[in-house]
Amino acid sequence: MAQEPDPVAKKSRAPSMHDVARLAGVSHQTVSRVINDLPNIREETKQRVLDSMEQLQYRPNRAARALVTSRSRTIGILTASRTNYGPAASIQAIEDAANAASYSVTTASISGYESTAIVRAIDRLLDQAIEGLVVIAPQRRVFDTLAGMSLRLPIVTLQSTAADDDMSLSVDQILGARLATRHLIELGHRSIYHLAGPQDWIEAEARMTGFLDEMSAQDMPTTAPILGDWTAEFGYFAGRELLRMRDFTAIFAANDQMALGLMHAIRDGGLEVPGDVSIVGFDDIPDAAHFWPPLTTVRQDFAELGRRCMALLLGGLESGEEYSGSILPTLIARGSSAAPSTR
C-alpha cells in the first residue's frame, strides 16, 4: 500500500561494503576482513564495523563475491519426480546438510521423457555454476548423458549401484530386495511375483536383481518381473491383470505406491491380503503403516542418505576417504504379509 519507506533514501540500491566502511570510518577491506572473520583486527574496530553493518542492514552481495572468488557455493540436485516421498525426503536432507555448510541448493527436475529434457535440466544447473552435483533416483539414460558430458565437477549419485567411476552412495537396494524376498520365502511362499519399477531406473534394476538373486539362492522358480512405473495406478492395473492367473501367493512390489495399488486390485478381485496373497513393498513411506492392511516393507533412511551425500560432496577435494558409502536398509514386517493359507 503506502510505498514510502523513508522520505530521504531515494537510493534504492542496497548498501554495499563501501557504505558500511564509510559509516564505520574504515576502508572496505577492513569490512571484508570482519565479514570473513580474518585475524588481526582490533576488537574495537571490529565492533564498530559490526555496528555499522547492523545499522545499515547490510547483506554481502553474493554475486560480487562469486565473481571474484569464482566459487558459487551452490550445489545442484538433478532429480526426476520430486513429488514422490523418497526423492523429496532426500532433497530435504541434502538441503539441510548443505545449509549447515553454508552452501545453497538448486534443483532441476527432468520434465518429460525425451532425452533432450535431461540435457536441458543439466544445462540449467550448469548455468548456475554449481560446484557439485547430486543425482537422485537416476535413470540409466541420465547416467549415460552425464557420463557423455564429462563434467569437471564432483558428482554424487544417490540410490544407484552402478558406481563406475563417479562417487556413489546408496542404500543397498539389492540387499533390501533380498530381505523382502527372503521374508516371503521364510513365511513359506513358493510362488512369488515381482512388480518392478521402470526398466530404465537403476534403482528398479537393483531391486529386481536383489529379488532374482535371492530367489535363485534359495532354489526357487522365478517368473519374469513385471515392469511398472512406480504409481499406485499401475499397481492396480497390474494386480487386476495378475489375478487372471492365480498362480502366486505373494508379490514383492518395488515401491510402496505400487504395493498399495496391488492390494486395492486384490481386494477388488475378491481376495484378501494377506490371507490369499501376501504383499511386500519398498521405501516405508510414512503412510505405509496405515495402509490396509499395514504394509510390510523395506525402510530406507533418506535423511541419513542426504547427510552422507553432502559429506561426500564436501569432502570431494580431499578424495579417497570413505569413498564407498552404503546404508543398510531394514525390513519392517507389518500386516500385509503372512504365511500362505493354501498350503
Add this chain to the structure above:
Amino acid sequence: MAQEPDPVAKKSRAPSMHDVARLAGVSHQTVSRVINDLPNIREETKQRVLDSMEQLQYRPNRAARALVTSRSRTIGILTASRTNYGPAASIQAIEDAANAASYSVTTASISGYESTAIVRAIDRLLDQAIEGLVVIAPQRRVFDTLAGMSLRLPIVTLQSTAADDDMSLSVDQILGARLATRHLIELGHRSIYHLAGPQDWIEAEARMTGFLDEMSAQDMPTTAPILGDWTAEFGYFAGRELLRMRDFTAIFAANDQMALGLMHAIRDGGLEVPGDVSIVGFDDIPDAAHFWPPLTTVRQDFAELGRRCMALLLGGLESGEEYSGSILPTLIARGSSAAPSTR
C-alpha cells in the same frame, strides 16, 4: 602483453566473453549483444560469434551478470514440510514455470518449530538476493514474521486466504471444505466431526472455517474440531480416541493422510468404512484413489496453482491486474463415504 596463446592452456579458468570475442575477431560488447539478442548486428558477425561460443563451450557468467544488472533472476520458495505431496507438487509447478521464464528457484524449508527457524530460513533466501518470494502452506507465524520484516520484494502466498496486503493466490480452501461437508450432509449424516490441521496453519484454519460455515448454514449441530498435525499417525490416534464415544457417523479430515489414519483406526476398532463411518479427506493425493476404501476427497490442482503463482509474481511490477486469484477445488466422491446405515 606477452601473452602467448599457448597451446597447452593450463588456465583452468572458464572461457569468458573476451575469449569468445578474441576468437571471433570482435569486441566483447558485440558478443554481449549476440547473447542478449539485441538488434543491429550483421547476420554474418552474429554467426561468427555463435560459432566461437560453441567452439569454446562458452557459458555466460551468471555472477558477473547479476552484479552489473543487480538482478539475480532467482525466486525463493519458503516452505514447511516439503515431503508432503501438496507442497512438493506446488514447488514442482513453480519451478517449471520459473524455468520457462528463465528464472531459477531456491527453496528454504523451515526446520524445527522455534520462530528463529523461520527467520533463518528467510535470511537464507535473502542472502541469495531473490527477486520474489513464494510462501507455500504458510503458518500464521511465518506470515507474521514476514510482515514484520517489511521486505521490499513481491511476495505471493499460496494456499492462504488471509490476503491482507500481499499478493495471494489460493485454491479456495473454504469452498473445498464446504463441498466436503455438504457432501456428507447430503448423504444424510447429522453428526459430523472435523479432524483439522494444526492450529497455526492458515490453510487448516480455512478448512475449519469452511466446515463450520457449512454446518451452521444447514442448521447442523457442530462439535469442536480436533486439531491434528497432518500425519496419518495422528489420524490413527485421533480415530482411536474418537471411537470411545461413538456419537458420529462421519468425519471430515483436513487432509488425506489423516483420513488414512482415521480409516485405519476405525477398522482396528471393528467398524467399517463407509458402513459405520463415512470419511472424507482433502487434497486428492495420487494414492487416495487406492486407499481402502478409495477415499472421497477434495481435489486441488497444484500444478495450476504453481503456474498462476509465477504469472502473478512475474507480473508483479505491472501490478493491479488479475490480482485476486482463486482456483476452484472439486469434490471427488469415492468409496469412503456413503449414507449412514444407522438411521
Add this chain to the structure above:
DNA sequence: TCACCGTTTGTGAACGTGAACAACGATGAG
C-alpha cells in the same frame, strides 16, 4: 564534395567483493 543519417561496431566505465601488496605506528633489540 559535404553534411547528414542509420546501422554496425568498439571503448571505457561501472557493479561489489577478495587478494596481493604497501603503509603505518608501536615495540623491542642492538
Add this chain to the structure above:
DNA sequence: CTCATCGTTGTTCACGTTCACAAACGGTGA
C-alpha cells in the same frame, strides 16, 4: 638512535558482464 618486526589498516587491481556513449562505415540528398 636506528633498524627490523609485528599487528593493524589502507590502496589498488581483477573478476566478467552490461550500459552509455563514441566511432567507423556506407548511403543519400543538396
